[in-house]
Amino acid sequence: MAETTSNIDARLPAYLRLRDELAARVAAGEWRADEALPSDNRLAREGNLSVGTVRKAVQMLVDEGLLERRQGSGTYLRKPAFNATLFRFFQMRDAGSGQSIPTSRLISRKQMTAPSGVAEVLGTNDVIRIERLRDFADRPFLSEEIYIPTNLFSGFEAMPDKEVGPLLYPVYLEHFGVFVASADDEVSFGTADETTAKRLGIGPGEAIAVIERTAYCISGTPVEWRIARGPANRFRYRSRIG
Amino acid sequence: MAETTSNIDARLPAYLRLRDELAARVAAGEWRADEALPSDNRLAREGNLSVGTVRKAVQMLVDEGLLERRQGSGTYLRKPAFNATLFRFFQMRDAGSGQSIPTSRLISRKQMTAPSGVAEVLGTNDVIRIERLRDFADRPFLSEEIYIPTNLFSGFEAMPDKEVGPLLYPVYLEHFGVFVASADDEVSFGTADETTAKRLGIGPGEAIAVIERTAYCISGTPVEWRIARGPANRFRYRSRIG
C-alpha cells in the first residue's frame, strides 16, 4: 500500500528517491506524531547511503513542512504546523488570535465527469466532487466546491462523514497517501449567484470573495482543484511570500 | 557602504556569514546581471572555507530567489525573476499572459512621523511615506501608501523621480543595500473612501480590494509596510504556498 502519487525512482538522484520514500512512509502512517523517525545514521546505514545524502533528503521534507528536526533529540512529524500552514487562510476579520478551525458541513460528494476547466488542470475527466459549507461564529462563511481525481482518491465518496472532518489534507495524507506539498491560490471578487447566496445566507448579487486553488503533491502533480466563495466583508486572506 | 540591514557576524555559523556577505556584495552592485559570480571553488579558497560550506550559503540565496545556478556555467544574479516573484500579484483579471508591469505615478514622498500601527510594525517613528498610483490599461487600478524607515532609506525622499521607476524593491537593493527577501500579505475587501475613490476614478463607496503588506529583509527585520487599494472587480491576487 501507500504508493505515493509520485512514480518513485526513474533513476533520480538518491536524495530525491529517499525524500519520496520517506514521504510515502509518512503517508503510510509508519510513524505517529511525537514519535521520532529513524536517526540520520540509521537511515544512512539502512539505505546504504551517506549521512550527507540522508540529511539533504530530510531537509527537503523539513522545508516543505512535513517534518521537524530537534537538535539532540530526533526528527519528528509535524502535523499541527502542517495543518496550520495549509489552513492559515480564511481567517475572519477581527478574529483576534483566531487560530480556530471553522466547522464544516458536507453537502454532497459524488463521482462525476469533470467540467472542462477542472479536467484540464487535473489531467483527467474522472473526478469526485465535494461540496461543503464552512461555518464560522455560527454563520456560514465559505461555500466550497472541491474536485479530486478518482484514480487517486478512489473510495473517498463512500467514506463515512465522520472520518472526513473539517480538514481535508490530513485525510488525503492518512487515507490515500497523498501529501499536499504546495498550492496556488487566486483571490478575486465577484457577486453571489442564486445558489451561493442561499448557502451563505446573503442576498443574491452581494459582493463575495472567490478563492480558486490548485493543490500539488510533492512531485508536482496537481491533486486537487477547488473554488471557494465567501461574503466579501467578512473576508481576510493571508499569504507569505518568499 | 552597502552594510546590509542585518548585523553580520555575531559569531554565526560560517555559512550564514557567507550568505549575508554575498547578499551584501550583491546589494553593493559588485556583479551585474548575466555576469557570473565567483565559482564555488574560488569562494571557498578566498574565504578559507570548504566547498560544501560555500554551496550551503549559495543555495540559501538561490532558494530565496536572489541567485540562480546554471550547471556547467556558473552562478548568476536573478533580477528578472526576483522582480517577477515579488511582483506576481496584482495581475489584472483576463490579462492573458499579462506579465506586463503597470506604470506608476509618484504622488508624494515625505519624511514624517509614522502612524502608530506602522511604527509598531517597523519599530521606529521616523519614516518616509510614499504615495503612488499605478495604472493598468490606461486606467488607475492601485492606490498605494508605502512606509519605509528613514534610518535605512535616508535620502529616498530626495531621489529624482526618474530613478525610482515602477518597481521599488530593485531600488531598495541597488541604492540602499536592502534586499527584500520575504513578505506577508493580507487581502481583504472594503469600500472606497472619498480620496481613494477620486484617485481610482470610481465612485465613493464602491467595492475595493485592500492589500496590506509587511516586507522583510533577509535577516527578518521588517523594512517596509504598505497598503494598496484597487477596484475589486478588476482585481486578482495570486499566491503560491509551500
Add this chain to the structure above:
DNA sequence: GTTATAAAGTTATATATAGAACTGGTTGAC
C-alpha cells in the same frame, strides 16, 4: 566555413569523517 574533438572550468551528486552543540536519561555524591 563547418563540424568534430578535446580540454578546462563549473555546478551537481555522493561519500567519509570529525567535532560541536544539544537532549534525555543514568549514575553517583551528598
Add this chain to the structure above:
DNA sequence: GTCAACCAGTTCTATATATAACTTTATAAC
C-alpha cells in the same frame, strides 16, 4: 530527595575528496 556529573544518542557545522553531468571555449580536421 537533590543536585551535579557523566554518557550515549542525536542533530548541526565544517572539511576533504571524488566523480558525474554539463557548458564554454579552444583546437583540429575536413
